Amino acid sequence: MPTAEYYLKQAEIASRMALAESDTEKARAMHILALEYYDKAYLAQVQEASPPQPSKSPNIIQRQ
Numbered sequence: 001m002p003t004a005e006y007y008l009k010q011a012e013i014a015s016r017m018a019l020a021e022s023d024t025e026k027a028r029a030m031h032i033l034a035l036e037y038y039d040k041a042y043l044a045q046v047q048e049a050s051p052p053q054p055s056k057s058p059n060i061i062q063r064q
Helices: 004-020 024-049
Strands: none
Touching: 004 024
């Protein structure tokens, strides 16, 4: 799974490409892509910060 750092780098690249693009439709598409990567970076950062929760499977028989 990609890390928050990966998504931030991709967002930066997409935002720079949006600024360099002369076609307004392509620039807008790259800007939207950059925003999506920033969102993914935030979500990845939250997941990295929260500890994993143990899963309880109802199919497991516990021994006594």
